[in-house]
Amino acid sequence: MLDLSRALREYLNYVSVERGCSRNTVLAYGRDLRNYIAGLKHEGVTLPDQITRERIEAHIQHLRESGLAISSVERAVSAIKGFHRFMVSERITAGHPAADLPLPKKPDRLPDVISRDQAASLLDQPFPETPAGQRDHAIVEVLYGCGLRVSELCGLDLRRVLLDEQVLRVVGKGDKERIVPIVGTAAEVLGDYLENWRPQLVNLRVSTPAVFLNNRGRRLSRQSVHSLVARAGGIVGIEGLHPHTLRHSFATHMLEGGADLRIVQELLGHADISTTQLYTHLDRSHIREVYLGAHPRANA
Known part of the structure; x- marks a missing residue:
């Protein structure tokens, strides 16, 4: 044995x-x-x-x-x-003592989100006109505009950015690829970074296909993304802002805007729709407005 x-x-x-x-x-x-x-x-x-x-x-x-x-x-x-x-x-053992072992119960906690106004303040702030400053601007735009995980953002390579087609080919958990639209200001800011600012971060002695580079021309780390997002949030009064909060906010604001839950599941790369349902914590006023606008007998 x-x-x-x-x-x-x-x-x-x-x-x-x-x-x-x-x-x-x-x-x-x-x-x-x-x-x-x-x-x-x-x-x-x-x-x-x-x-x-x-x-x-x-x-x-x-x-x-x-x-x-x-x-x-x-x-x-x-x-x-x-x-x-x-x-x-594999017949290494006959017994299975963990067969019906229950998973720990997660507490019912809603994801942290920022408001639409806070998102606008975060993204519209004047980022420094430097390669690192404009990189940081592109990062917060992509995190909020596309709902990426930090690992997905850091792992994004140039060949997977198809701005002419307005999509990113994102590699998520389990190395599964999904297509995520990138439009509006996220596409504009990312395009400007790639054309005008990323070349200034490139280190000719280091070859990397990474979209987001550090000041040494290497792939940006997840720790660096956590730091720059927290810094950008602090400037506009959003203390302790976490990259995953931008992903949560992307999902919440999409659902509030009327997006179908299955579409949001696909955009986030969730294998199970029950995970996506965490984001359906819409406020009661929004639910009421949708109901009044949609039901034929609501205003009778």
Whole structure:
């Protein structure tokens, strides 16, 4: 029988090659499962058949008590369930102690959003007439105008920007590509950055296809995007602005404007529409206005 460390190597190879999971997903699963196996080894468990349901539940309880976010605990539980499912399917072990293990319940919390007026203030502020300043302007325009995740924005390459066709070809979770429209000010500002400002950030000694570059001519990091978005928000009085808030706001404002939920799901790259439904927290006044304008007997 394979020991747990070797079984883990085979599992990570499986999710990378056969399931086609992204590098970030494989790395996250690896961290979660190495932590899980380390805890088991500390208890003297080195073989899959030695793992019991009680040991798994004790590990999950330890994760909860360590102060991890619910989303991080949920990912760890998903990784553990997938690992055990794999070991059963590959006949590494006969038992599946994680078979019906429930995922942690997420608290009912609505996504943070900014108002339309705040979005206008953020995007219309005078960004510095410098390569970095105009890059930052393009970034907030694209995050809000296209609803991208930070990882998608940082991973965006030049060949995937088709401004003549008014679309971006975005690579999302699981390396799945989707088409996202880019129009209006987002298209204008991004086009200006690509034509006039990005060339000034290029380092001739560094070759990169990245759209957004740092001052050394390399692909901009997610940490840098977090910092510049927070800085741009602070200038107009939106303290602690997070890039994901712009994605939430994109979805909310699209739905408030009458966009179909399935269309927003496609634009955001959500595999499950239940995730998109988090954004249907429209205020009651807006719902009433839509009802009054749409129902034939509302004003009788």
